[in-house]
Amino acid sequence: MTIPNTNSMLSFSCMVSAAVVILGRTCSCLHFTFPSFNPGNRDDFSFSPGSAISNNSLQITPNAGNMSHRSGRVVYARETLKLWNSKRTALTSFRTEFVLNILPQNGTAGEGMAFMLTNNPSLPSDSSGQWLGICNSQRDGAKTNRVVAVEFDTRQSYADEFDGNHFGFDFNSIKSFRQYPLSNQSIILASGSDVWVSMAYNGTTRLFGVDLVQHSTIGGQLKSSGSLIVNLSHYLADDIYLVFAGSTGDFTQLNQIKSWNFTTIENDATVGIRVGIKVFLAIAALVIFSTCLVGVFFMWRRLTRQRRLANRNLEKMIDAHGPVKFKLRELRRATANFSPTRKLGRGGSGTVYLGHINRMNLEVAVKRVSMGNADSNRGEQEFVAEVNTISKLSHRNLVKLIGWCHEGSELLLV
Ligand SMILES: *[C@@H]1O[C@H](CO)[C@@H](O)[C@H](O)[C@H]1NC(C)=O
Ligand SMILES: *[C@@H]1O[C@H](CO)[C@@H](O)[C@H](O)[C@H]1NC(C)=O
Ligand SMILES: *[C@@H]1O[C@H](CO)[C@@H](O)[C@H](O)[C@H]1NC(C)=O
Ligand SMILES: *[C@@H]1O[C@H](CO)[C@@H](O)[C@H](O)[C@H]1NC(C)=O
Ligand SMILES: *[C@@H]1O[C@H](CO)[C@@H](O)[C@H](O)[C@H]1NC(C)=O
Numbered sequence: 227m228t229i230p231n232t233n234s235m236l237s238f239s240c241m242v243s244a245a246v247v248i249l250g251r252t253c254s255c256l257h258f259t260f261p262s263f264n265p266g267n268r269d270d271f272s273f274s275p276g277s278a279i280s281n282n283s284l285q286i287t288p289n290a291g292n293m294s295h296r297s298g299r300v301v302y303a304r305e306t307l308k309l310w311n312s313k314r315t316a317l318t319s320f321r322t323e324f325v326l327n328i329l330p331q332n333g334t335a336g337e338g339m340a341f342m343l344t345n346n347p348s349l350p351s352d353s354s355g356q357w358l359g360i361c362n363s364q365r366d367g368a369k370t371n372r373v374v375a376v377e378f379d380t381r382q383s384y385a386d387e388f389d390g391n392h393f394g395f396d397f398n399s400i401k402s403f404r405q406y407p408l409s410n411q412s413i414i415l416a417s418g419s420d421v422w423v424s425m426a427y428n429g430t431t432r433l434f435g436v437d438l439v440q441h442s443t444i445g446g447q448l449k450s451s452g453s454l455i456v457n458l459s460h461y462l463a464d465d466i467y468l469v470f471a472g473s474t475g476d477f478t479q480l481n482q483i484k485s486w487n488f489t490t491i492e493n494d495a496t497v498g499i500r501v502g503i504k505v506f507l508a509i510a511a512l513v514i515f516s517t518c519l520v521g522v523f524f525m526w527r528r529l530t531r532q533r534r535l536a537n538r539n540l541e542k543m544i545d546a547h548g549p550v551k552f553k554l555r556e557l558r559r560a561t562a563n564f565s566p567t568r569k570l571g572r573g574g575s576g577t578v579y580l581g582h583i584n585r586m587n588l589e590v591a592v593k594r595v596s597m598g599n600a601d602s603n604r605g606e607q608e609f610v611a612e613v614n615t616i617s618k619l620s621h622r623n624l625v626k627l628i629g630w631c632h633e634g635s636e637l638l639l640v
């Protein structure tokens with residue numbers, strides 16, 4: 227019986243096709259878009275105490291109650307960003323855009339906010355004021371921070387800072403690696419008017435670029451930009467959290483994000499290969515899936531055929547009155563190959579043998595009709611007539627016709 231084999235072969239190929247489908251999803255992609263934020267988006271983020279979704283925005287620091295000397299973080303909680311592409315041949319390229327709105331609460335702004343890539347998403351203690359929710363006095367500059375940030379600083383905290391209105395690149399420290407003043411471009415971060423920020427990282431060239439746009443009160447757009455070359459793997463490990471951080475000090479402000487989108491970009495150099503692999507995997511999956519289907523079909527057909535055969539045999543055995551067509555082989559076996567020791571008698575039209583049909587567990591008499599070679603056609607006609615006649619007869623003194631056989635020149639009655 228081959229069904230167990232077919233079965234295991236079938237489940238194997240089905241497993242393989244499932245594996246191919248899973249392996250086919252090898253992209254380390256991350257995409258999301260928030261045109262605005264509403265309470266329904268709460269589960270997409272994790273919030274430090276006092277941070278919230280309010281006024282259709284992410285409130286990075288509290289926008290109610292005690293707002294001074296606070297820090298906060300809002301973390302995208304659905305997925306992490308992979309540092310490397312799936313084959314670890316290149317750093318992941320990405321682009322992100324967001325609209326920030328910083329609204330001072332008491333005339334003077336303080337302190338600032340930042341977009342961060344980090345492996346440590348939770349808010350450090352004592353990170354208010356100049357620390358921007360990025361780090362604290364003990365951990366400033368520590369490699370274990372694993373932070374790459376673009377800060378939007380609204381207050382001068384130490385002598386090396388240009389002023390209280392700049393952006394900069396930060397690596398594990400709030401002391402910016404590079405700063406870009408904004409006042410001489412007439413961009414004011416803490417003006418309560420929207421600032422469009424777009425960032426892009428090219429994992430091949432390692433170019434990290436930032437662009438800022440603010441609408442001028444007198445019309446037109448105010449722009450600033452900065453970029454540097456950085457190998458993110460020198461600062462970050464895999465599974466990077468996307469985080470907004472912010473803080474207030476003696477002076478307070480609302481640190482708000484009004485919309486945000488993020489997308490990874492497939493690396494050009496590997497796109498062709500990946501498409502090739504995907505096509506190959508798709509074809510492989512298709513082939514294996516079709517094999518699966520064909521296998522299932524054949525198994526189904528075999529099973530139904532066997533069931534049908536079994537049914538037919540059963541019918542024959544139940545309806546013992548109808549004549550059964552026997553195979554010569556079976557009747558030879560039943561009569562020990564027409565052994566003379568089984569001979570019951572001999573009549574005009576043939577010899578009768580004692581037989582035993584195993585599958586019916588039945589003792590029978592088998593009449594081997596003798597047929598003159600010269601007139602086999604007549605013999606057959608007689609035989610058919612005999613079968614039809616006897617099969618219609620039913621009398622307790624007459625032997626019942628169980629079946630018949632006609633193979634080659636052999637005509638047999640059972
Ligand atoms: C809410 O948003 C509107 C429109 O951006 C703004 O005018 C208003 O000041 C905001 N209110 C608070 C409490 O943030
Ligand atoms: C506001 O919160 C900060 C940080 O928890 C705390 O240092 C400060 O004392 C609080 N101010 C008031 C008035 O409660
Ligand atoms: C998000 O992405 C779309 C399409 O690239 C862009 O038009 C939009 O300005 C982006 N920015 C934000 C903050 O949603
Ligand atoms: C602004 O300052 C006033 C007076 O010092 C204070 O009563 C008020 O709570 C402050 N408002 C905010 C939003 O900090
Ligand atoms: C603004 O100031 C910075 C620093 O002094 C300088 O590098 C930059 O070129 C200035 N930009 C403009 C538009 O003057």
Ligand SMILES: *[C@@H]1O[C@H](CO)[C@@H](O)[C@H](O)[C@H]1NC(C)=O
Binds near residue numbers: 431
């Ligand atoms: C990265 O820079 C290279 C060289 O300029 C360019 O060919 C490629 O398209 C860029 N990749 C992305 C994802 O922008």
Ligand SMILES: *[C@@H]1O[C@H](CO)[C@@H](O)[C@H](O)[C@H]1NC(C)=O
Binds near residue numbers: 430
């Ligand atoms: C970045 O640095 C890692 C080692 O930390 C190196 O393997 C990789 O090639 C570098 N990537 C680029 C684009 O230079």
